[in-house]
Amino acid sequence: MEAEGIRLNKFLSEAGICSRREADRLIEAGKVRIDGQAASTGQKVLPGQTVLVNGRIITAAGGNKSHKEKPVLLAVYKPKGIVCTTSHKDRAPNIVDMIDYPVRIYPVGRLDKDSEGLILMTNQGELVNKIMRSGNAHEKEYLVKVNRPVTDDFIRKLKKGVFLSELDVTTKPCFAAKTGEKAFKIVLTQGLNRQIRRMCGELGYEVRLLKRMRIMNVELGDLKPGAYRELSKREYHQMKEALKGSSNLSYKEQKKELSDGRQTR
Structure with a gap:
């Protein structure tokens, strides 16, 4: 462990317990203690401390049993009505x-309770962080069905970027294409909260079905709702190759690191 300590959420992630985001939720829920004291978000774990x-x-990573287990990476078809969390707070x-x-x-990340389709599940914390970081711009493809006919103007606006009033942000340009009278596919490289539903809502459409079909090079394929499969060696290798240049840092942390680097030149 680093002499100056390691952030608690990173410590738990690297130990294979959960993602950093889930770690923060566990900390906020009071389920994490350091040397017998309730931990706080952002706290660091120092060498010799007990978590x-x-x-x-x-x-720490390397000493925890979970790190001696075989790495697991599954493609799962999450049905509608299932929540993507390890918590039991939701009914x-x-x-x-x-x-x-x-x-x-x-x-790895989330799909809304009302959405369905592909989600990855793993015991590899570093893999989770690299896939989830928005600054790494990894593709996720969705099939969407809406309540009225899809127009060329609607597709054009999706591709250009939509201002989301509730979040006060404009979505990044993306790929979108009509696939049926009331259906389209869309490929995103960011993961704002309920992004597709919000984009459609801003343009006067209501989502009736939202299914994730692909994450990076992994496709949902013919998986049935509730079923899962291990990634093939080829899929796993391709994903690891694609993640080689990806950062474990958040988008804000990447920007700060870049800024600090520029200032030292």
Whole structure:
């Protein structure tokens, strides 16, 4: 462990416990303790300190049992009505319980409860961070069905970027194409909260079906709702290759790092 310590959410992620985002939720829920004291978001773990999650001692990467287990990376078809979390706060069934996999795994990112389709699940924290970081611009493709005919103007506006009034942000330019009278596909490289639903809403459309078909090079294929499969060696290799140049840092952290680098030149 670094002499000056490591951020707690990163520590838990690298130990294979959960993603950094999920770690922050566990910390906020009071389920993480350091040397017997309730941990706080942003806190650092120093060498020699004891970290517990739900009463279980967690050791640094390389010393935790989960790191000795075989790496797991699954393609899962999340059905509508399932929540993408490891928590049991939501009354709806969560995806971890649905899969009931023998090794502890967690979802890479999220799909809304009302959405369905492909989601990746893994026990590899670093992989999660690289895929989820918005600054890394990894593609996710969706099939969307709406409540009225899709027009050329609607597609043009989606591709250009839509201002989301609730979030006070304009979406990045993206690929979109009509696939049916009331259907289209869209490829995003960012993951704003309920982004596609908000984009459609701003343009006067209501989403009736939202299905994720692809994440990077991994496709949903012929998986049935609730089913899962291991990634093939080829898929895994292609993904690892695509992630080689990706950062573990958040978009803001990447910008700061770049800015600091420029200032030192």
